Amino acid sequence: MRELFLNLCRLNGVSGFEDAVRDAIRAEALPYADRMEEDPAGNLMVFKKGTENRGTVMVSAHMDEAGFLVKSIHADGTLRFVPVGSLPDRVLPAARVAVGEKALPGVISMTPPHMGRDKISKPGDLVIDIGAESREAAEKRTYPGDFVAYAGEPAAFGEGFLKAKALDGRLGCAILLTLLREEMPCDIWYVFTVQAVIGSGAMTAAHRLQPDAGLVIACTEAADQPFVPQVQRTCTCGGGAVIPDADSSTLYHPALVCAARMAAERAGVRCQEPQMLPGATDARLFAQSGSGIPTAAIFAPARYLHTPVSCVKWSDAEAVERAARAFLQNFAAENR
């Protein structure tokens, strides 16, 4: 799963431009799927028939990542840009980026500190520099509306950590693709969603499938660094899978949360159980779809989400995989 995960992180899939990620996932899923569908929004839905008649679960992960769009091209060949998704603007000065489908290398500008404190770059003043020396030269490489992703190869560091851009969604995708290879008692729709970081893509998939339950697999910001006061810490990297009661956009279904925690416990998976996570997830779109889909979520604790250097401890990723497997193996629609 680790190689699959890293390969998915290497692909660029800014919200609305998930094609490369979807193509890779489709190819990976094909040998194990009983059925595949794609909706007009671009969500990829992969069906796997269960071995018993225990109802249908929708398990989702998002394919997209935070990034930027080219807004316009300046006369000097630099690119004005806008962020896609909420990302910490402090990471922008001098960040490395990849522009468009060809992943042209570029950097974000930074006013040199010698020019004085008052001139130090504010996000609105920054531009992307692809080296082009005129508007005409830049127009041969890109266009307004083109997408821009963070650049940088995945790396392993420290005591079992992995760093990669886009890992918040791709970890879930890799876990789903791993579970898809296994037989489960319930019917499962593995759903790879679009536009999660701008909070909109998954609703049509939920509407189409109307399963008995929904399970979202993603990453959450642990906020466990020494500069974060104890009361603001969410969870701990290295502490295992995170099965919370709620995120900032929705309260999860209590019975499902309980089932997920119990299944994990019985399977011997290390878990953390914070009450509420910061940030919204696809769970809100599922919970509010149609007459409402009971939804829970399992997260990997992670750091620096929506930056070029997101990181996760691999033992936590494996804990999420095992917790999700335990949930699906124990799921029965009538029990909720």
Add this chain to the structure above:
Amino acid sequence: MHTKELLERLCAMSARSGREFEAAQEVCRLFAETCGETYVTPMGSAVGIRRCGLEQAPLVLLDAHLDQIGYMVSRIEDGFLHLVPGYDRTPLPGKEMLVLGRERVYGIAAVLPPHLRKNPDQPDDYEQFVVDIGCSQERACELAAPGDAVVYLPHFDELDCGHIASPSVDDRAAVVAILLALEQTAGRELCVDIAAVASSREEIGGPGALTAAYGLSPDYAVALDVTFGIQRGVDAPDGVPEDCGVTITRGPHLNRRLTETLFRLAEEQHIPHGVEVEPGNTGTNASSIRAAGNGVAAALLGLPMRYMHSPAETIKLSNIEAAANLLTAYLTSFPGGERRA
């Protein structure tokens, strides 16, 4: 020319001010390809000397600094490395770092989660500039210690129109210009001795170049450093246009005859060049070297660069070649038989 390959090799080195010794040894190996004598000074500058064979030939010192900006570990807390307050930290959050400790350790400059930022305009607190090496306190203390140097992880991005973006272009690009000039003049009958210096500690005031120059007692010195190209947030006249080529600086710290010789050679040989004016201390090694020993006639060449002191320092390769061509023009301009004044 293999300008790009040389720059890639030099930008792969990590040499924060005061921690240049390993890089200096590698630069000595590069100097040794065209210089008969090489050594590292006690302060960590790399020196390569090539004699022309004439008795009492003048000695020209070519200087570019080897060190790069960086940070220093102050203490270790919960496995995270705090940094000594001081240098500008604007570009730090979310960058890949390299800790030059007992081992080379990969790290990430931490980012405050956006949901914990109360006010977007609030300046960052020093406490949140920590380097995350993904380790427990125990392991972190085995790998790193207060005082260790921290630099941006080397990378080398080729942008459009012959541009390179890399964390240590300041001033490795100028070291490349010197290496190219050494190559261009190798095997030619010169009437001048050359001392190539990749100096240490420029970013903390220039003692590396000062002490190297003292040891060499050159007659002339040409220092090369990056300068501010016009860029986002830097307009003319604070910045120079990138397409001007190599810049030559006029000012009281710089020897007028040597400076005007460089202008004349650039004109004669059609080397693209621009002019900069510096009314006092140039803020470069030219100002250190001029005061070495009994004094040295010094000139300053500049390479226009964008995003100085960030991990995205961006330069145009052809400007490095223009600087090399001007150095070659200067070295070959000494007439045969000229003797020290």
